[in-house]
Amino acid sequence: MNTRRGLRSKTWTRGRATAVAASTAAAVALAGAIQTVVQDHSAPTSTVTTATTQSAPIVERPLNNNCSSGYVTFTFDDGPRENTERVLDALDGFGIDAVFFWNGQRVKGRERTVTRALADGHVIGNHTWDHANLTTGELPNGSTESWGKQWVHSELERTNEALIAAGAPRPTLYRPPYGATNRQVDGVAQELGLRLVMSWGNHADDNIVNTKDNEGATTQEIVDVTILSMRDGSIITMHDGPGVESLDALQAIVDAMNEKGLCATTKLPEDATGRGLELSG
């Protein structure tokens, strides 16, 4: 984790605030406190909640629903997490309906978050059970599963079942972690009625904006790459935590959408593959 992330993010947020005139020393101290908790991914829930509450984004100007230039789709991966409720609060404030790609193993105990996301008008897709690499069998903890179509099937179907048990309709979309898919994997997904939505495209024409908010991008970098690229049909890739950079970026992005005449939709373009299957064979 970039140790300056918390500081950068907070500094940018404060730059927008009009009523706050804290001393530099106080700002640095606060940023340091946030940085400490954000760095610790395995921290207990209470600590993470404290961090996200302190850096609450302010929804000042929601979408104005001028859709003269078309629609973009916001996507958020890797939840549901502690931070997801804050993401839902922000999206609610901005008037954005989004698509979430969630891991099945995170759903138990967060059924109310699933229910709320659906009630708010969002769509929930499949991001595997445990954020597995579907082409190799590698798991985030470093272990490797014995790869086979049966295993791919179970990664996706267990997740479908967890979401359904929490009250969601059967998912019709999947996003492979790390963008790792191939024709065999996609064949299994298609048998389960799941359509591929990649997190980035191989060409600018693919119109998928990877904000890299999970790779240390600053709030300003997220704003810049999104505003520069977004147009009708864009898919914008973000994550529901543990960082808050994307939430801090939303107001500037929404301002640009209002200026350009873009609205938000959960309806994805017919081809959202980013040509990810062309290269993998």
Ligand SMILES: [Zn+2]
């Ligand atoms: Zn992911």
